[in-house]
Amino acid sequence: MTVDRILPTDEAHDLLALATELADRELAPRAADFEARAEFPREVLRTLGRAGLLGLPYPEEHGGAAQPYEVYLQVLEILASRWLAVAEAVSVHTLACFPVAQYGSDELRKRLPDMLGGELLGAYCLSEPQGGSDAASLATRATRDGDDYVLSGTKAWITHAHSADFYNVFCRTGGAGPKGISCLLADAGTPGITPQAVERTMGLRSSPVAQIAFDDARVPADRLVGGEGTGFTIAMSALDSGRLGIAACAVGLAQGALDYAVGYARERQQFGRAIVDFQGLGFLLADLATQISAARALTLAAARLRDAGRPYSIEAAKAKLFATDVAMRVTTDAVQVLGGAGYVADHPVERFMREAKVLQIVEGTNQIQRLVISRALAKG
Known part of the structure; x- marks a missing residue:
C-alpha cells in the first residue's frame, strides 16, 4: 500500500x-x-x-x-x-x-x-544484567586514575556489541543514585572491553545482542561526555528520541506486515473468490490499517513537538507504547490471515511477528511507558 x-x-x-x-x-x-x-x-x-x-x-x-x-x-x-x-x-x-x-x-x-557517515558504528551501553528498567541503579563503575578512567562492570542486551566501533558507556563515577552516573565514549578495541557470547533471541537475529564485559578498561579522561554526574540526564534525554525511533520502526514493520497480508488475501481463493472479499477478513484488515495510521499520526505528532523545541517526552512515551502494541497486533493478525501458510517460514509474516515482540521491550518496556505517562497525569 x-x-x-x-x-x-x-x-x-x-x-x-x-x-x-x-x-x-x-x-x-x-x-x-x-x-x-x-x-x-x-x-x-x-x-x-x-x-x-x-x-x-x-x-x-x-x-x-x-x-x-x-x-x-x-x-x-x-x-x-x-x-x-x-x-x-x-x-x-x-x-x-x-x-x-x-x-x-x-x-x-x-x-x-x-x-x-557510517564509517564508525556505535552502541549504547546502559542496561545491565541486574538493572534494565531501573537504570539509575546501574553498577558499572569508572574510577579516575591520572589521565584515565578505569572501567569495570558488565552491560547487557547491547545491540551492535560485536560490530560497534565505539560504545557510550553509562557508569558510576560517584555515589548512589542518578547523580553519580557519568557517560564515557570508549573505543571498541580498548583492552579490557570484551563482548560476550551472542544471545539466542526470538527475532531480529541479523542484529545480534550480547553482554559486554569491562575488566579494568582504561578510557582517557577526555572521553568523558558532559561532566561527571550528568550521565543519567544524557541517557534519559537520548531515550526520549530513541523511543520515537522505535515507534517509527514499529509503524514500518506493521505496514510491511499489512501489505503482505493484503497481497496474500487478494490472491488466495476460497469458495470461488478471493478471501479479501469476505467481510470478516476485510473488516479485520480495515481495523489494522486504521491502527497503523493512528500509530503513524501519534509518532509524527511527537516528532513535530521535538522539532519545535517543545516538551515531547510524554508524547514520545505514548507513541512508543501505542505503535509497538499496534505492531504486535498487526503482525499476529497477519499470520492469522495467511492461516497455516503464515506459520511457516516460506512467508515472512512469522518473522514479522517474532520481531514485533522486541519492540515492546527495548528503549523502555511498555510497562515503563505506562508508568511515565501515568506519573505525568498524576502531577497534573
Missing part, C-alpha cells in the same frame, strides 16, 4: 524517494537470508551511511543532514517495512551519536563526521 505523506520540503520528498529506492534494492532482497544466517549486515549500514541516511537529524557542520525528526522517522519507517533489523540498527546508531552531538566537547565532536 502506498502511504500518502505530507512532507515539509521538496528535499524531504527526494530523501524519502531515495530511502524507498535503497530499501527496495539493498534491504528487501537480503532480509530473509541474513535473518536465517543471523548475520549482521554491516556493509548495508555503510551503504546507508554513504547515502546520508545515518546522520539525518544532526547538523550539517557535524556531517549530518539537518533534517527534522519528522522526516528522519519516516525514513526509518520505510526501512523497517522492508527489514526491521536494519531500521533498528539505524535507530540505535542515531541514539549512540546523540551524547557526543548534544553534550560532547569540541574535541569529541570532531569524530562526528565519521560516526554520522
Whole structure:
C-alpha cells in the first residue's frame, strides 16, 4: 500500500524517494537470508551511511543532514517495512551519536563526521544484567586514575556489541543514585572491553545482542561526555528520541506486515473468490490499517513537538507504547490471515511477528511507558 505523506520540503520528498529506492534494492532482497544466517549486515549500514541516511537529524557542520525528526522517522519507517533489523540498527546508531552531538566537547565532536557517515558504528551501553528498567541503579563503575578512567562492570542486551566501533558507556563515577552516573565514549578495541557470547533471541537475529564485559578498561579522561554526574540526564534525554525511533520502526514493520497480508488475501481463493472479499477478513484488515495510521499520526505528532523545541517526552512515551502494541497486533493478525501458510517460514509474516515482540521491550518496556505517562497525569 502506498502511504500518502505530507512532507515539509521538496528535499524531504527526494530523501524519502531515495530511502524507498535503497530499501527496495539493498534491504528487501537480503532480509530473509541474513535473518536465517543471523548475520549482521554491516556493509548495508555503510551503504546507508554513504547515502546520508545515518546522520539525518544532526547538523550539517557535524556531517549530518539537518533534517527534522519528522522526516528522519519516516525514513526509518520505510526501512523497517522492508527489514526491521536494519531500521533498528539505524535507530540505535542515531541514539549512540546523540551524547557526543548534544553534550560532547569540541574535541569529541570532531569524530562526528565519521560516526554520522557510517564509517564508525556505535552502541549504547546502559542496561545491565541486574538493572534494565531501573537504570539509575546501574553498577558499572569508572574510577579516575591520572589521565584515565578505569572501567569495570558488565552491560547487557547491547545491540551492535560485536560490530560497534565505539560504545557510550553509562557508569558510576560517584555515589548512589542518578547523580553519580557519568557517560564515557570508549573505543571498541580498548583492552579490557570484551563482548560476550551472542544471545539466542526470538527475532531480529541479523542484529545480534550480547553482554559486554569491562575488566579494568582504561578510557582517557577526555572521553568523558558532559561532566561527571550528568550521565543519567544524557541517557534519559537520548531515550526520549530513541523511543520515537522505535515507534517509527514499529509503524514500518506493521505496514510491511499489512501489505503482505493484503497481497496474500487478494490472491488466495476460497469458495470461488478471493478471501479479501469476505467481510470478516476485510473488516479485520480495515481495523489494522486504521491502527497503523493512528500509530503513524501519534509518532509524527511527537516528532513535530521535538522539532519545535517543545516538551515531547510524554508524547514520545505514548507513541512508543501505542505503535509497538499496534505492531504486535498487526503482525499476529497477519499470520492469522495467511492461516497455516503464515506459520511457516516460506512467508515472512512469522518473522514479522517474532520481531514485533522486541519492540515492546527495548528503549523502555511498555510497562515503563505506562508508568511515565501515568506519573505525568498524576502531577497534573
